[in-house]
Amino acid sequence: MRIAIIGAGAAGLATAKVLLQAGHHVTVFDKAPDVGGVWSRTRRYPGLTTQSPKTQYSLSDFPMPKSYPEWPTGEQIQSYLEAYAAEFAVDSTLRLNTEVTAARVAGNGQWTVTTRDGTELFDRLVVANGVFCEPAVPQYPGLDKFTAAGGRLCAGTDFLDVEDARDKYVLVVGYGKSACDVALAISRVAASTxxxxxxxxxxxxxxxxxxxxxxxxxxxxxGEALFPYRRRRGFEKFLHGAGNRLRRGMLNSVGSVSVRQFGLRRHGLVPAGQMEDIVRGAIGLATEGFFEAVADGTVTVHRDRTITRLSAGAAELNDGTKLPADLIVCATGFRQDVPFLAEDVQQQLLDERGNFLLYRQILPADIPGLYFNGYNSSFFSPLNAEMAALWIAAHLAGALDLPSVPEIRQAVTQQVAFMDAVTDGHHCHNTKIIPFSMHNVDEVLEDIGLNIKARVRASHWFNPVDPAAYRSLTPALLERLASAQRLRPAVEPTPLVPEVERLDADAG
Known part of the structure; x- marks a missing residue:
């Protein structure tokens, strides 16, 4: 099949690699000039590092260089993904600097994809544009006066050079990892942060x-089992039953250590609740050096505050405090957006709250020929994307025995309801699976009928999950699909689809 993939981040590249190896013709579109998605040089803010260590953020059959630190920089991850694309010949499929403006149903599971170069017909479409593709930037009252006086307001992913903050009064909006990363980097050159x-x-x-x-x-x-999943097996039943006190104690003891280690009580920064509530907000890694900067006054945190109004050279907070401001960097999250899909397709794809209705975070129940990858953001995002790519390859080959469409719809509805309950709605419109990364891997592989050895999975209960343990699954699946193909009875050959078929811009 000819398959279009929108997005050249980790998920798009992993999908392209697996589908190429399965014998498909692949084209990967990305509007950026380089691969990497969130790690592209076009959106790499100062101070960006991974949240997961390099081993856990690696793809199964392509380890990161030994020279990389435990938490690689954004530039190092982009270089790693570029090397991955070259190693597996994915670079030959890339169309960078090429934005997809429309992707439309063409019938029989086929899709037309429109870019500035025209419209092409593909047999299937994979959306891998990323769940962190469109920053959500607040529009504050008084913004026009602020900018007219020379002020700048931007998303964190649009702030690319720390020198732009030199000797300026800077406000960073947000308290997630990206906000703390960029605030620490800015504090080294700014007049105030x-x-x-x-x-x-x-x-x-x-x-x-x-x-x-x-x-x-x-x-x-x-660690994953410390949080309640909707289907509990084995030791999980104990942890959330008779062992509940032990489970809570394990989590909350980490919270107590964090309070002491970071001096949170001294700085008035202890969050409400306990560490077990972390899943209801954002499970974030502390930025190395951030709380030290708070301690020495280089960074000031205004807790439980929002900006209510801007004026020339200043911002007013909801408690009436006025702060001088030349630059405001908003690390305020992202929108999950697929603007290239037609409105009727989006109505089938999304519920009334904008949640993506995807089975296994991959398949829309009612839209033929359409897949998603990377809509399973996790601590192991590359591994989750790689396993999803195997699922897509198996589905394309007709090798999955899935429930009926009504059962799939029901399963998706139940998954959204569960994530609503356990994360208090903080699941990025059903695109974030933290902290249930490996549960997703297990379910995806269960559908395929493959998995690594039980003893290796058991070792991952007490040792960090190593994606390299899954490196044998891609060749195992490819051999299975090839064997099934050899056993199929001979049929009349179908006409070959031209490698590039140009259509009128309004086709489809």
Whole structure:
């Protein structure tokens, strides 16, 4: 088949690699000039690093260079993904600097894809544009007066050069990892750096107590099992039953260590509730050096505050405080957006609250020929995307035995309801699966009928999950699909689809 993939981030590249190996003709579109998605040089803010350590953020059959630090920089991750594309010949499929303006149903599962170069027909479409593709930037009252006086307001992903903050009064809006990353980088050159935090969030130390790498708690199957999943198996039943007190104690003890380690009580930055509530906000890693900057006054955090109005050279907060401001960087989250899909398709794809109705975070129940990848943001995003790519390859080959369409719809509705309950609605419109990364991997592989050995999975209960353990699954699936193809009875050959078929711009 000829398959179009929109997006050249980790999910798009992993999908292209697997589908190429499965014998398909692939074209990958991206509006950026380079691969990498969130790691592209066009949106890489100063101070950007991974949240997960390099081993856990790697693709299964392509380890990161040994020279990389435990938490690689954004530039290093982009270079890694570029090398991955070259290693597996995905670079030959790329059309960079090419924005998809429309993708339309053409019938029989086929799609037309329109760019500035024209419109082409594809047999299937994979959307991998990323769930962090469109920054959500507040439009404050008085913004026109602020900018007329020379002020600048921008998204974090549009702030690319720390020198733009030199000797300026800077406000960073937000308290997630990206806000703290960019605030720390800015504080080294700015006249002042104030963080406007609407809500305090629990932060995990990279080294708990300064000793234990956080991956040994949170990036294990045991760490994931500390949070209640909708289907509990084995030891999970104990943890959320007779062992509930033990489970809560394990999580909340990390919170107590964090409060002491970061001096949160001294700075008035202790979040409400307990560490077990972390899943209801954002499970974020603390930026190395951020709380030290708070302690020495380089960074000031205004907790439980929002900006209510801007004026020339200043911002007013909801408690009446006025702060000098030349630059406002908004690390205020993202919209999950697919503007290239027609309105009628979006109505089938989204519920009334904008949640993506995707089975296994991949398949819309009622839209033939359309798949999503990367809509499973997690601590192991590359691994989750890679396993989703295997699922797509198996589905394209007719090798999945899935429930009926009504059953799929019901399963998706139940999944959204569960995530609403457990995360208090903080699941990025059903595109974030944290903290249930490995549950998703298991379910995807269960559909395919593949998995790694049980003893290896068992080792991941107490040791950090290693994506390299899954490297044998792609060749295993490809061999299975090839064997099935060899066993099929001979049929009349179908006409070949031209490698590039140009259509009128309004086709489809």
């Amino acid at each position: 104030d963080v406007i935090a609407r809500q305090m969030l629990w932060k995990l130390p990279r080294k708990i107590g300064g000793v234990v790498n956080f991956k040994r708690l949170m990036l294990t199957r045991l």
